[in-house]
Amino acid sequence: MTESFSTLRINPDRMLDTFNQLALIGTTGDGGVNRTTFSEAHLAARKWFREQIKSSGFEFKTDGAGNHSAVLTCGRSNVQTLLIGSHLDSVPKGGRFDGALGVVAAFEVLRTVKENGISLKLNLEAMDFTDEEGTHLSLFGSSALAGHLHPDDLKNPYSGRENFAAGLARAGLTEEGLLQAKRSKESIAGYLELHIEQGKRLERAGINIGVVSAIVGYGSYRMSYLGRADHAGSTTMEDRLDAGQGVAAFILEVRETVMRDFPNCVANVGKLEFVPGASNIVPARADFLLEFRSPDANQLSQLDLTLTELAEQKAKQFGLQLKAEPLGKHLPNLMSSEIQNAFQKSCHDLGLSSTVLASGAIHDAQSLVDICPIGMIFIPSVDGASHAPREFTRWEDCVNGANVLLQTVLRLAAE
């Protein structure tokens, strides 16, 4: 990379102006946005992005999955494309940074490269992937682009078949189109994404940039403890088979076990309900969801084994039966070490501190891991807030992240 590239910086004011325009689309009025996939607000944000792309003189590209992008071609034929981006959809009543900042930063990188007339050896493309948050199907835009979407995946969307079909129609998309959005492995040079951390590690350590090593793998189970519904007045404590006792002991010990034996991992019992659920009936059943994550495949298996054994052990301890149905398992996705190195060099040259960390959340990058090298950076989230209107990242940190993204794109794509 020549010296001139290393002094190049994105335009913070232009990026802020763009970011703020976007944050008004579907605003909840308290700093958050409500842009679930194919909602009116989401469609408005997509329209706004198309207009931004065209008015800034980029080629607008879309596909059967509704992925949108701004394309900056290098002018050569038969070259690969480096994808940079994130997503414009949000969770219900989500924050204005999650996803949106990554799209705005990618777009700002393209504008900076274009206006400086940088000579490239790769095409650049600033992406908005459809439905990262899974209003309908988690990561479906990026999965479709990677060719991983299967007709069976469309049969049981989170939103229900009817809402999914109506959403596709509103966006002018079809199921046939989704399954034809695949791009060839040969056409993609890599994928880079800037995202807020959604945790407190960077903020607490006072570090500017997190270079992501992996997206953690996860496993999840639908579990039930089965006891017996007795009258809670006339049945002595000794005579009960109380499903609530089993799940309570399990919840406490899951936390202790993970903190003691799996320090890089997390686990959560996020949903729990007692059946029949009356104040005067001993819980006959406790239905709950267990989820756990690890950045390492072997550790994930070990954690899986440990927690399912623990669940069995608590069933025995309280005379209960355990039902456990695996819901999903996803191995950790490793980021390209070459891209990690490039990010770290960019941080160093920009005078920014960096650390390597795993992403606990899923991201579009993992959809692409089989077709190209992937890389991500995180910037600090104030108080670790995420998926809520109080989600916030200082603008200085956003600018730092965008400059790391710019410098790394130049390292990989400039002549």
Add this chain to the structure above:
Amino acid sequence: MTESFSTLRINPDRMLDTFNQLALIGTTGDGGVNRTTFSEAHLAARKWFREQIKSSGFEFKTDGAGNHSAVLTCGRSNVQTLLIGSHLDSVPKGGRFDGALGVVAAFEVLRTVKENGISLKLNLEAMDFTDEEGTHLSLFGSSALAGHLHPDDLKNPYSGRENFAAGLARAGLTEEGLLQAKRSKESIAGYLELHIEQGKRLERAGINIGVVSAIVGYGSYRMSYLGRADHAGSTTMEDRLDAGQGVAAFILEVRETVMRDFPNCVANVGKLEFVPGASNIVPARADFLLEFRSPDANQLSQLDLTLTELAEQKAKQFGLQLKAEPLGKHLPNLMSSEIQNAFQKSCHDLGLSSTVLASGAIHDAQSLVDICPIGMIFIPSVDGASHAPREFTRWEDCVNGANVLLQTVLRLAAE
């Protein structure tokens, strides 16, 4: 009591025939019945009872609360009435013994007394009290008869105002009528009830009859632990304010505390739900119901204090906030010691073993405690089952209970 009275026994075959007729009304086909108050099946059972009363030559009596009874007058004027009975309504998918057996046994006692031409100093009345189980308003028939029903009690029935009004209309009752069902204190000599134990104490001890000393008092709270909804993938275990941890620790320690320090008491967390209730979100809130019971008023207060302090302590331990709203408190109701003695003498004379125990469940008797002496006996429940189709009591035990009831009625009411 003359020797001739002490050899009197109820007619087991007639009582079984009557019991079996009743068990078919609203049968669930698996031994249970579905006779929630004012359902078609419940109204059919009420009609059947009216016909039984009339065809057996008793006076049929009813009141504004829909309480039904068979009256056997002693022929004197200005004498008090000894009430005996229970209820024909059931919980949804309940058992065929709970309530029904007490009505059938009371009715059999009246038939036995009548056919033997026993001379009485009190009137006898075999009662079916309306809605003991609280489809609409728990114990409302007996409360109305005791004059405890207040217009405010009618404003918020468990079933909702609309269902309550429709139910009353189906039964030919009115709210005005409910409030006018009061009987004078002077007119009632006492109330006796036979009921299944709904627990395992008698069965396990191999004892025929439980003479009830008190109906336990209870307290209940609607409680919530408030934490923070964080992303369960990207938030480390240390950084969470997990409402689920607080309630899990509380549930375990409630049980340990009651078993260790309050051996005659019980407590239950019967309803629990995590909010927002997603597998990948740390529970921000755990909403639950706590209920506890004691046969002793001082102990009930001590238990209340201990458990609410424990709830606070668990909130502090896990960095959560506790919200606690008292839902209800009811002091224990003591049975008449004179009636307890009479029951015990009857057991002794019949060669039946007996023990004294408290009732963990509520019963119509407690409504009447202010207007007359009350007494109850329990008979064994196989496996302690209750409020379920598998609820079962051996017929021999039912006959024993009915004979204790008969002998005790004769002790109190025969000349």
